[in-house]
Amino acid sequence: xxxxxxxxxxxxxxxxxxxxxxxxxxxxxxxxxxxxxxxxxxxxxxxxxxxxxxxxxxxxxxxxxxxxxxxxxxxxxxxxxxxxxxxxxxxxxxxxxxxxxxxxxxxxxxxxxxxxxxxxxxxxxxxxx
Numbered sequence: 001x002x003x004x005x006x007x008x009x010x011x012x013x014x015x016x017x018x019x020x021x022x023x024x025x026x027x028x029x030x031x032x033x034x035x036x037x038x039x040x041x042x043x044x045x046x047x048x049x050x051x052x053x054x055x056x057x058x059x060x061x062x063x064x065x066x067x068x069x070x071x072x073x074x075x076x077x078x079x080x081x082x083x084x085x086x087x088x089x090x091x092x093x094x095x096x097x098x099x100x101x102x103x104x105x106x107x108x109x110x111x112x113x114x115x116x117x118x119x120x121x122x123x124x125x126x127x128x129x
Contacts, residue, residue, distance in 0.1 A: 004120050004121070004124035004125045005070070005125060007117075007120050008067075008070075008073070008117050008120050008121045008125070009067040009068065010067070011113050011114070011116055011117035011120070012063050012064070012066055012067040012073065012076065012077075012117055013063070013064055013067045014113055015063050015080055015110050015113050015114055015117070016059075016060045016061070016062075016063030016064035016067070017060065017064075018060070018106055018109070018110045018113075019056045019057075019059045019060030019063060019080070019083070019110075020056065020057060020060035020061070020064075021035075022035050022052075022053055022056045023053050023054070023056045023057030023060055024053070025049060025050065025052075025053035026050050026051075026053035026054045026057060029046055029050075032046070032049050032050070032053065035099070036049070036099045036100075037097055037098060037099030037100075038099070059079055059080065059083055062076050062079065063076050063079075063080060073117075073121065077114060077117065077118055080110065080114055081111070081114060084107040084110045084111050084114070085107075085111065087103065087104075087107050088104060088107050088108070088111075091103070091104050
């Protein structure tokens with residue numbers, strides 16, 4: 001049987017990986033086009049998308065780090081919640097293409113994993129009650 005701490009760590013690593021996948025776009029305009037289904041048409045748009053990818057690298061790395069540093073987990077969970085719920089809120093305004101729908105699905109999966117991590121951490125790890 002897996003310990004609750006190990007389950008929480010595994011869930012946080014999974015959420016971190018979800019955030020690290022788009023981070024690859026920081027170094028590759030081609031990867032950005034594959035991820036988002038659009039080619040950055042101006043240098044400014046390319047810069048903004050690469051910066052977004054860099055922020056995902058930061059958040060994803062922080063989530064993975066928090067899997068091994070329980071004292072960082074509350075802050076990492078709050079940051080992930082704001083990122084994923086914020087995107088879903090912004091995307092909820094209308095119909096989107098397949099690339100955005102893929103991101104919506106990934107964020108829904110991420111939020112479910114996050115909810116599980118928070119529940120396990122809160123209910124099953126005695127020091128966090």
